[in-house]
Amino acid sequence: MVIFECLYRGERHLGLTPLTGDLPLQLHPLDGRPLVDLLPEHGGDPVAAAERIAGQRPPVTADRAEVRLLPPLLPAHPGDALVSGFMMTHNVKVDSEVPDQPTWFVKGFGDSLRLPGEPLGVPADAVAVCEEAEVVLVYVGDPEGVPRYTGWTFGNDLTDIGRFKQHAGHLSYAKLCDPAIAPALHPGPPPAEVTGQTVVERDGLPAWKGEFRTGLQALHYGLPAMTARLFAYRTLHRPGLVHYVYLGADRGSFHAGFRLADGDRVALDFSSHGVALSNPLAWEAG
Incomplete structure (x- = not known):
């Protein structure tokens, strides 16, 4: 598994699939909270935090041209x-x-x-x-x-x-x-x-x-x-x-x-x- 975050249509999203290739990305909305802010609720484990988000929020299919990737676990500030x-x-x-x-x-x-x-x-x-x-x-x-x-x-x-x-x-x-x-x-x-x-x-x-x-x-x-x-x-x-x-x-x-x-x-x-x-x-x- 890899974990990435991105901006899609102005909102922060989470992805759990490799970024190679050119197929559309499957993204999960983060509802305005960077993934790093969710880590304390999951013992500091990014996998647990990401899997919970993925389980709660159905994925959206995003054209890569509309996605702006972010550094891993980049905070809001x-x-x-x-x-x-x-x-x-x-x-x-x-x-x-x-x-x-x-x-x-x-x-x-x-x-x-x-x-x-x-x-x-x-x-x-x-x-x-x-x-x-x-x-x-x-x-x-x-x-x-x-x-x-x-x-x-x-x-x-x-x-x-x-x-x-x-x-x-x-x-x-x-x-x-x-x-x-x-x-x-x-x-x-x-x-x-x-x-x-x-x-x-x-x-x-x-x-x-x-x-x-x-x-x-x-x-x-x-x-x-x-x-x-x-x-x-x-x-x-x-x-x-x-x-x-x-x-x-x-x-x-x-x-x-x-x-x-x-x-x-x-x-x-x-x-x-x-x-x-x-x-x-x-x-x-x-």
Whole structure:
């Protein structure tokens, strides 16, 4: 099962079927309440909450052209969601002289997330940006504020890696490019192994291609230790706060010597899981 939310004819709806293909979608009205608001009534379980909605509200058939997908479990107010992630987590990027906890960073609030097809904003003074195909974990603060895991999805943590290479202390600035996210929430444990391909299109033609590998087996660090250390900080505890946590990436186009440019389209094909993310890049005016 996958879970997604969308706007259909101005109202929020729930879907429980894969988003691949082009057939009409079967949607259940949410009656104005985001799914995340219903989790406390179901012990924080998105599957239980979604199944109850589906059982109470008959589906409507929706033309995909009228549907606007939303990030998984997006709350009504963007300030009630925090987008963050870990850096230098993968075995291919880590040497023996590493700390016991990877560096953590913040990318923005819920309104920084971009769905497939939407432009990813890049700061005007970016030095050199790079796509980062990643697994994204989704947590929601329980009634006491403790972040509880709800599921996972995929994302692109677009990063000004050139700025970070110039000055490692500027990681916080390097990470303020827009992140992309897939709309479907996958309940259950994060995937152990993910493989896929990146294609950068320039002027409508492929300009660079590369393979990537991610998932828990690719991590240098143990995920339970990573997340336990992060969420030990009570400043991140807030009832209902949605956390989108990006887990880091394999090497990408920058490491191969390619430089992304304004107007390029970055397509990530998570082929092992049948999910694709494609977004144009848009440099902000200087």
